[in-house]
């Protein structure tokens with residue numbers, strides 16, 4: 001242990017503790033701007049300065065404690081230094097908060113309030129860097145707002161290992177953008193939106209598509225239909241002050257109806273359908289051609305984009321099952337439209353997703369038009385949905401709990417855990433086991449796939465055979481699993497995994513790039529807990545036991561992987577160049 005003194009009070013902390021953490025543990029909150037608890041500290045902004053006993057000023061986020069260290073966290077000199085640092089940042093910032101998408105959620109704004117910086121005392125140095133980049137269907141880059149904290153570059157390079165962003169120019173003209181001055185859409189970017197989740201200001205954010213929805217709602221010729229991903233229900237409440245991880249499914253349906261949606265279904269139904277198709281693929285390979293393993297899950301569009309760009313030689317192992325909201329989209333515009341006698345062209349289908357990449361997915365290839373129309377018309381993120389609720393003036397917290405419309409609203413516990421890393425695998429194994437053995441998996445809880453670890457592995461016994469499982473979340477972790485598989489194949493050795501689940505965002509969709517601002521690993525964990533709690537409380541926890549799914553196959557699709565199901569519910573993949581230019 002190391003002995004230090006913080007503001008005159010002796011403390012004992014472990015070796016290698018940074019001053020910032022030691023102070024937090026002692027109850028002193030030092031202002032930070034570039035620092036984020038999920039990322040290694042960079043010491044970029046200089047706002048976390050503290051004073052040592054020898055008068056030296058150091059950055060608390062990067063400086064480790066030393067034996068006998070005397071630390072002061074809130075002297076007059078430090079207040080002045082922090083204010084001056086913040087004023088310097090603001091002198092080069094647009095400071096037009098009402099126009100900024102981050103207004104009310106901005107870390108620069110809240111720090112200014114906290115440090116009492118209310119007007120620009122330094123002359124403003126207008127930025128010549130505007131370069132608004134709207135090329136991507138998923139994200140907008142607005143480098144004029146950038147404060148060069150470097151978090152987005154850290155996330156893109158070190159967590160996702162995509163390396164799409166870099167700093168260009170120097171001094172006040174420095175800006176962060178796609179490599180080699182490309183537009184985002186021309187770059188390697190896989191649209192995961194993790195850069196936007198970590199940006200403290202309004203410099204990277206989701207492309208906002210809510211106007212299209214208002215237009216459709218106000219068009220008397222449109223039947224406007226909504227579906228919502230599992231991870232949305234355990235995050236949306238944060239926007240309205242509810243505890244992290246609160247499951248607000250009933251209020252979510254209620255809010256959608258009050259906004260003007262004519263029908264409200266649930267993507268969890270689509271998740272059950274995806275499982276039927278994907279688990280059938282698994283069972284078929286298991287029974288007929290195990291050399292074809294591994295089977296890799298495909299419901300994450302950022303992961304699909306990554307695979308097509310970075311691992312085209314592995315496309316063969318990808319499940320062709322579409323993601324849950326795309327499957328549900330096709331079913332709305334075919335099966336349900338026919339049942340209801342509504343012309344498909346009148347239906348305007350909106351997906352509410354935790355995800356920025358879904359905005360790209362809805363048009364990524366012709367298979368997303370399987371109904372004869374664009375299966376999903378618009379995708380909005382949890383953040384856009386929350387803004388719509390606020391714009392409408394709904395008292396969200398006090399809305400009554402309602403149920404979704406049926407038959408495309410009924411779902412099982414397997415459908416709801418899709419939103420957390422490991423959930424797709426757990427759901428798929430429950431059904432694959434049943435399809436192979438004719439019996440229910442003795443314990444539906446497969447605990448080794450749960451949790452926030454970037455890589456989770458384990459095995460289960462299926463009909464006397466060992467099935468090896470790999471689960472990765474955070475794209476950087478995927479490479480490890482794929483490279484293990486490639487090496488085993490090349491060397492003619494048994495493959496390390498038969499079934500692999502991949503989610504681009506750490507912790508899965510609960511940590512998606514479109515979830516409420518301020519997402520960190522501790523918050524992702526609480527959201528995932530909310531989903532697993534719902535699963536544990538449900539009477540039906542296997543997709544194949546969903547009565548509406550059974551009826552859909554009886555009345556319309558035939559059986560999983562039938563010719564009709566393959567046409568409507570499956571997709572394909574093509575190698576894509578890393579750069580469009």
Ligand code: SF4
Pocket residue numbers: 139155156160162163164165188189190191192193194195196
């Ligand atoms: S969306 Fe993902 S891949 Fe694209 S720049 Fe941001 S972090 Fe990188």
Ligand code: SF4
Pocket residue numbers: 145146147148149150151152153176195198199200201203204
């Ligand atoms: S874009 Fe945002 S996250 Fe990236 S360096 Fe600028 S302020 Fe930081």
Ligand code: SF4
Pocket residue numbers: 191192299300301302303354355356357358503504505508509510511512513514
């Ligand atoms: S993990 Fe989920 S939220 Fe993240 S990119 Fe994939 S589908 Fe979207």
Ligand code: FES
Pocket residue numbers: 031032033034035042043044045046047048059060061062
């Ligand atoms: S928070 Fe420590 S330098 Fe920015």
